[in-house]
Amino acid sequence: MNILQLISMVAVAGGILLATLGYSRLARESQGPLAEIADEGFVDFDAQPLVPLRYRLFGPVTEAFGRLGRRLTPSSQLEQMRRHATLAGVGAQGVESVLASKAIATAIGATLVPLAMAGLGVKAGSVVMFAIIGGGVGFLLPGFLVSRKGKQRQALIRKDLPETIDLMAISVQAGMGLEAAIELASQSLPGPLGDELHRLLQEIQLGSSRRQALHQLRDRTDVSELSSFALAMIQADAIGSPIGDVLQSNSARMRLIRRQNAREKAAKLPVKLLIPMMLFIFPALFVVIIGPAGLSIAEKLGSP
DSSP states (O other), X not given: OOHHHHHHHHHXXXXXXXXXXXXXXXXXXXXXXXXXXXXXXXXXXXXXXXXXXXXXXXXXXXXXXXXXXXXXXXXXXXHHHHHHHHHTTOHHHHHHHHHHHHHHHHHHHHHHHHHHHHHTTOXXXXXXXXXXXXXXXXXXXXXXXXXXXXXXXXXXXXXXXXXXXXXXXXXXXXXXXXXXXXXXXXXXXXXXXXXXXXXXXXXXXXXXXXXXXXXXXXXXXXXXXHHHHHHHHHHHHHHTOOHHHHHHHHHHHHHHXXXXXXXXXXXXXXXXXXXXXXIIIHHHHHHHHHXXXXXXXXXXXXXX
């Protein structure tokens, strides 16, 4: 690798890294001062605070990457991406963040991978092929990470659901209202499920009916147990059933489902262990057990 290639690689990597850091910072603070000022239609520097430097530097870059990611993403995948972003808990703003990250990761993969291959002495034709491969991997990686985060988040919701419903049932049976029990559960058991319950309360406080808020809770999650619980609460609210009895029965059912899932995983464990045993453990055992005998047989057969 000559000095010109090294300088080019460092410069490109530094520029892309700078844009990536700016994008990630803006994604976390998408409701910051820049968004508030843009909603006003004009800027009064006497009344509004100064826009931080990070917004002035990285705001246009992030928007440009977001537009580029939207052009690169097929329209058929946008709805799926929105669903994955919702399940991952990043919301509507997360879709634009994922689109921007797709463009950034594509640029990183299509730039750094061929430069590294060129530095290793790969031919020009192969460098182009590595650029296509690096760009494709970079384009697919953010969507995969968001989907994986969504699955992990739904698993945490499923894990915390029985304890949460237990706490809500005890609170309602002690005399608390349903909204107060939900608030207590969201504060006592932090995590993805607590965040969803807190958002449920916010929607009710903003004017949505309990039925609408529970339907929206079902749409934001992909946990069958939580969907069944929300449907049971909707039916209990419609026909006037005691909320405490409904919560208690759902709590018992959730614990039964969790025990059944644990037994199912335990039953699948021997089958999952069979593949690594056949690939890694059995060959080593064969070498240790049969190896000395094989060497002795080879010596006997080779001796005159």
